[in-house]
Amino acid sequence: MGRHSLPDDDMRGGGRSRPRVRRRTVAGATMLVLALAAGTGVAAQSGLLSFADSCKDAAVRLEVVASPDIAPAVRAVADSARQQEVTSDGQCMDVRVTARENYKVAQELAVAGNKPEYEVWLPDSAFWAERTKALGGGVPLTPAGNVAVSPIALATVHAAGTELGWPGKTYTWAELTAAATTTETLRLGAADPARSATGLLALTSVSASTQKSGPDADTKVAATAKALSRRVSPADSQVVRTLARDGSAEDVRDPRRNQAVFLSEQAAYAYNSATSYSTRDLELFYPKDSAPRLDYPYQLVDESELSTDESRAATRFMALLGEPEPRRTLAAHGFRAADEAAAESLVRTAGGRAPQPFTATETAAPLRPDALQETLGLWTITVQSARLTTVVDVSGSMQAPVPGRDAQSRLDVTKASLLQAMEQFTPEDEIGLWEFATGLDGPRDYRKLVATARLGAPGKGGGTHRAQLAEAFKALAPVPEGATGLYDTTLAAYKEAQGSYVKGKFNALVILTDGSNQDRFSITRSALLNQLKKLSDPQRPVPLIAIAVGPDADLREADQIARAAGGAGYQVSDPAEIQAVILKAIMAVGQAGQAAQE
Structure with missing residues (x-):
């Protein structure tokens, strides 16, 4: 059989910039392509479409971008197909395979108006197509089956x-x-x-x-x-x-x-x-x-923009990857066939x-795609460097003993839990410490003990900021006659946290208290809530995490105050639970903030 020429010699270029000769609807073309591919596969296996002459000057060009792990195996199949002059609809196929990181391709395809210079994408997971949609879904993708699994x-x-x-x-x-x-x-x-x-x-x-x-x-x-x-x-x-x-x-x-x-x-x-x-x-x-x-899904990229020859060749190559010899090539690279148990x-x-x-x-x-997106959100928030200003109640009520804790006070257990919580953070995380109670520092109900800074940064007098903070936690002591000056402290700490916001980090204010506001000279609750709402800035989010410590703490008030600043309130009956609650709160509040921004 003689060599077939292409309908338009200009189609031999390597990228999506090649002019399109024919257009058709996606649904109709897909049915036609599958039928032709099946027929071409039978003919190729019988040897009817083997060419005696070289095909290099008359072949349909197909650009495939593949996950780096599977690209070598797919390239080997493509090279073999070129050498054996495997055809699609009577034309030789010139399939070129390029390895690219999946997340980079997903980001590229998410941008509307992009014109990719490839016709097929073979990522390592269907997640990437879902991710492309979540990021904007600019370039449509058409799934055509799975090449392998692992x-x-x-x-x-x-x-x-x-x-x-x-x-x-x-x-x-x-x-x-x-x-x-x-x-x-x-x-x-x-x-x-x-x-x-x-x-x-x-x-x-x-x-x-x-x-x-x-x-x-x-x-x-x-x-x-x-x-x-x-x-x-x-x-x-x-x-x-x-x-x-x-x-x-x-x-x-x-x-x-x-x-x-x-x-x-x-x-x-x-x-x-x-x-x-x-x-x-x-x-x-x-x-x-x-x-x-x-699961290595085979995706046609912007199918409506493919020429008929390209679409047929793309489907033919997908069919080829499922034939015995290419399957052996994939297995030799460590891949299981999509429909078979592994050897x-x-x-x-x-x-x-x-x-x-x-x-x-x-x-x-x-x-489920939503489970994967939820995990991705958890990962993004949990591992993002945090910037936390921690504000601890040292009023007289924090001297109350904790049942079953060998006469340890609420403050004793709170300090131990905060020290444990600090171990969960990396040297790049930033943490600071305030304390509060009426009469603590003249007319003010609060005092800054340690500035919010990187845990790995040098501390005053030698050592690291982490070591300095640990000593400050240990030194916290209750003010015997002190009452809970919650409102003024919350407003002052929130203003500073907002004013020192660091872009690219998870900024938050964490307040731990075992009571309601007891300072009769402070601002009112309604004034505090109004101020927090005014200060909150979606472009500079600093959620407030309020932890009500002990059975007597007012969770309802703590939650109301926290939500005014885009956060949430939590209650722990035992201060030893603080470590777990802080981590859980960062995750929950952070994910909520991320969803709001999206």
């Missing part, structure tokens, strides 16, 4: 795997993450969930699993996110580089090295395939309560062994 697991170096009981011990996501984050000797890392579907799917699975564990699930998830944020990598390709390399005791103890990371099975396969010694191999734990997977040899190379549930034929339902 489950997400926890990969460990050998020493950590042994410590966790690999391969004999199985875990839920919640149990596995707890085991990996409650010991200082097992450091857990991940790729940034804002840039990595693997990181996001894993953290969402942790959240779903943890929700079944009890009422403090949100706090546990936030704590996990905070722990991960200290050891996060910018992208999937970089997370494996954080692992201990040679298995030596010195390497394992290196604080810069992780012993465990969230990883796809394919990434573990690629890592283990590249290592020379078995002691360097990763070992995989497949959580038993769910199987989130990267045992693939799983073993990746680090899986029985009884880890990697052979389960039933997988969990895909994680």
Whole structure:
């Protein structure tokens, strides 16, 4: 059979700037393309469409942008198709594959008016199409099937795997993450969930699993996110580089090295395939309560702008990727076929062994897009550097003993809880401290003890700001005759927090009190609420988190005051709960603020 020429030689250019020769409706074209692709596939397999002459001067050009992990395998299939002169509708296909980070492509396609220079996008997860819509959805995408899948697991170096009981011990996501984050000797890392579907799917699975564990699930998830944020990598390709390399005791103890990371099975396969010694191999734990997977959706980009030849070639290439030889190419790179169980040899190379549930034929339902977006919001807020001004009630009532606490006062337990809470924050977080009670500082009900600054910054007289703040927490003492000067203190602290707002951080004012306002010379409640509402600025949000400490505290008043400044009120019966409540409040208030801005 002779070589076929293209209808218009100008269509041979490499990008979306090529002129379109034919237009058609999306629905009608899709049906036509599928029928033609099926027929062309049969003809190609029978050899009827093999060309004797070179096709390089008469081929339909197709630009594919693919996730970096799958791009080499897809490029190999494309190169083979070019060499074998595989055709689409009688024309040879010239498929060019470019690797690009998924989050960058999603951001690009979200902008209305963009004209991408590619016809197909192959990200690692359907999440990215949803993310594109959430960001604006400027360029339409048409799903055309899935090329491959790869489950997400926890990969460990050998020493950590042994410590966790690999391969004999199985875990839920919640149990596995707890085991990996409650010991200082097992450091857990991940790729940034804002840039990595693997990181996001894993953290969402942790959240779903943890929700079944009890009422403090949100706090546990936030704590996990905070722990991960200290050891996060910018992208999937970089997370494996954080692992201990040679298995030596010195390497394992290196604080810069992780012993465990969230990883796809394919990434573990690629890592283990590249290592020379078995002691360097990763070992995989497949959580038993769910199987989130990267699903590699094949997306047509702005289908209405594709020429008929491009659309046919795009669908033909998708069909080709499902044929036996290309499937073997994908498997050789560590990918499972979208509709088949993985070969045992693939799983073993990746680090899986029985009884880890990697052979389960039933997988969990895909994680809901809203659950993924919620986790992304949690991550964004929880790991964002915080700037908190903490205001603590030291009135006489804070001397009251806490039942079951060996005669410890409310203030004693509050201080201990604040010291524990401070450990959850990084050196980049900023925290300051005020105290308040009537008669504390002349006519004023409040006193600034430590300015709000980075915990890692140098402190006065040596040491760090964190150390200085810890000493200030410990030194807090009740004013025996002092009453609760809540209103004036709240207004003064809020004005300063607003005035010192730092862009790019989660700014908030945290007030802890065990009573209602008792200063008869202060402003009224209505005046305070009006002032807070006037001071609140959506462009410079400083939510107020009011924590009512003890059974006698007025939660209703605390919540009313906090909501006037875009925050919320919380109550703890035991001051020891303060640590968990602060983290939960930051998450909840921060997400609410983020949703309002969107």
